[in-house]
Amino acid sequence: MADRMRKPAEETKADLDKLFLEKSRVKETMSDVLAKLTANRPKDALQFIADYFQSTFEQSKRLDKCYRCIMMTHHSRPVYQQNIASAFDILNQSKLGKGLYGVTGSIFDELITLILQGTPESHIKKMTDRLSRRRYEAVTYHVFHYAVTILAVYKDYLRVAEDLFELLDVNSSGQVDKVYADLLLTQLSTTFDHFKKDCHSGIQAGISLSPDALHTTVSKVSRNATGKEFIDCKHFLELSADVYLSLLQPPD
Template sequence: MTDRNKKINATEETTKESERQFLERTNVGNLMRDALGKIIANRPEDPIAFFADYFDSIEDGASLVQKADQVLKMTHYSRPLFESNVRIAYDILAAHKVAKKVYGVNGVVFMDLLTALSRNLPDTVVTKLLHKLECRQHEAIHYDVFKSGVLACCVLQDYVKLAEQLFQSLDIHKAGKANKALCDVVVDQLNTALGSTRTDARRILESGYNLGVDGLYLALERAMSRSQRNASLETNEQFVTEICDAFLCKVKKFG
């Protein structure tokens, strides 16, 4: 049989292959079922981005950190499934090779994951956060420490969004700058709302949402009347950094 005939026969066999056989041969069906199962279980805000990240993470070339990062992004930390995903992420990183025949989660891979989780935060905030959560490079990271650090990063993402929303409210002229006196009032009110005993990341965020409306209004009104003469301005980045300082003061330092 000539090479030309062989090619023709191969083409005919491919054509006869059913859609189901094609999916089974390429394993696409299993991959799609798995992806759909995860998207239904996790209910992500952006399903399309979820699919893209999911398929990136299952590539052979994806690092352990990339895979753990994708698992943690599957669902919001407020959902019950999040804790299960944290455990899965920890188990993924447990395959990290520390030394010859030694595997586990150490300070190096843990900090790499926290850096990945914090990539959308302002640089100044990330630097301060990682300093708080920093562990020694060859230190074995227990699950409780791992979970605490991951949760702090995830909650801080929402906290920054809250700070940016507050700044937009203070930026009356939509010029990218707000009256510093008003910004200072919000920071002071937030510090008061946080209190001196709050150390749980979720409770810190709740305090941000539960600022006393009446007290904040009166404080802003007084600040407006005092700041007419010396109306210095503050940028969004400066305001967010100050707001995050209030959060980071409550985060327990691992070291």
């Protein structure tokens, strides 16, 4: 009865509080520290908790430093490879236990979310599901480099997909005919597939996505456009994300 009598303002506040706790990962952190506390049963429980949060704070600082190192330059520049190695070294100093250091799946997942900030939540979930590692799994440099680069390219890919959508949305209605949208998805799939197989084919792949090349291709299918079924940009980007994920290959 009391729950049903709650005012809308109270419900909104409760929802905001819940959202805050979820975003700040407080519940997950508290569950983790309590699990470690009961598993280790230290003599000084409070000191153990204090050490845990100090370690978490230091890890957070390393994560931020690692992220800034990754974002210093575009992935197409030669120095990017050096920056990735430096970023991994920063996270590799994370303390795992007594005398043990390394990159775990837990902090690795946090980095994925950090790199993808600004992209839709659904995209972050899809990428995390594909790239994440088990919480306490050791992440090697090879896996780290692969995932970080995949995310960097993905953000560029989404920008290209959005630009292509706007190119066809000549009336600025926020929608395009599904026939044209399907064509763009096919072009994106073909382009990324070429680039994935041979980085040197990236220039040729870029040509296939130029406005002139698209105009030629669109003209060929324009008679099939019905004007009855449309797709908006949000849905198009979701489908574009699926295309990208479908072409990803696990690191060797």
